Amino acid sequence: MGTWLRRVLLGGLLITQGAVQAAEVTFDDIQPILQARCVMCHAGEAAPLGLRLTRLDELLKGSKGRPVVNAGDPAGSELVRRLKGISQPRMPMTGPPFLSDAEIALFEDWIAGGLKAGRNPPDTPVAPAPLQRPAAGQPVTYAHVAPIFASRCVKCHSAYGLMGSAPEGLLLNSYAAILDRHERVRVVPGAAGASELVRRIRGQSQPQMPYDGPPFLSDEEIQLIVDWIDQGARDTNGQPAPSPVGARVRLQGVLGEGWTLDSLPLVVGPGTRIDKAPEVGDYVEVRGRWGQDGRVLVERIRRR
Incomplete structure (x- = not known):
């Protein structure tokens, strides 16, 4: 084999090996x-x-x-x-x-390729990604809050959770599941204060969530979820969710003056069922529907 041919073949082999290594x-x-x-x-x-x-x-x-x-x-x-x-x-x-x-x-x-380790020792920790907020002037989307649900909520609120089936059938492992309104709505786009999910993570509704707390969610995590809901509970593409007018809600909190629940306005009328004579300052449960005017149309209110 000539010297020139050997050099060509050797060069080709080295190039091939380099490509594999790369x-x-x-x-x-x-x-x-x-x-x-x-x-x-x-x-x-x-x-x-x-x-x-x-x-x-x-x-x-x-x-x-x-x-x-x-x-x-x-x-x-x-x-x-x-x-x-x-x-x-x-x-x-x-x-x-x-x-x-x-x-x-x-x-x-x-x-x-055989599970190659790379540069770091095998016991080098992989830290979770830090909490991400949108750039200035950009809305909060599901992409920003999904990691919070995944790390603190999905372990129970999924079809294969630690408690078996999801508590109260509430799934928090996808955007569609979180916005589901079949049984009742837990997230009211544009109204964090009327969202059962927010009231749970704040401790306004009991038991406070996540169930394995304390520690519960940090103030920064809660505020990010609140901002997401108040800005329309947008999907990963930035599209806001429709308002769930007429959907059932179930909320707990402190009854305030003028039929309010922790400052959330309530509509109490002749058809509202009032149990156990609740008074201002009492901890109550409210069941009703989300009204078109941004208030809860109360069907039942009772002292707990």
Whole structure:
């Protein structure tokens, strides 16, 4: 073989090897996805099925039942099956939107390549992404508040939660579920003070949520949710939700002067059922419907 030909073949081999090496995926490549979409739930003692994703060595250890990644076998790895929705429930719980095809492909390539560690030691912690607020002049959307629901609420309020089925049937694992008004509305777009969800996380309605508190949500987290609702409970595209006029509401709080509930105006009429003679300052429960004028049309009010 001539010298020139050997150099060409050797050069081609080196280029091919370089391309393979450049394409190798390590834990460093998937760590930002875990940080943004996964460790909000999969961390600490309450991690679902004991699966913690806050460090590489924990991910490799897997869940209480079995490993979730099998080196060289993406199709047989439960992590990939969950990300694709082949196994249920699909992950992450905050979806939709779920991970993009490109993001899932990174996990597949990482597993196919042998679960390479990357630059950092396997016990280097992956911190949850910090709370994100919109840029100045931009509205709060579901994308900003979804991580709060995922990290503090979904562990119970999902179809496969720690308490079995979701308490009172309330699912908080998707935008559509949070805005659902079938049984009653928990979020009233444009009116955080009339939203049962807000009153629960503030402690105005009992028991205060999250149920595993204290610690409960921080003031910053609560304010972000309040801003999201007051600005129309916008979806990830910034589209505000329609007003749930006529939807049922159930609220608790302190009865104020002039038929108010913690300053929320109530409409009490001849058809309103009043039980246990509530007076100003009493803790009461109000059931009714959301009115077109931004007030609660009370069907029943009772002292608790």
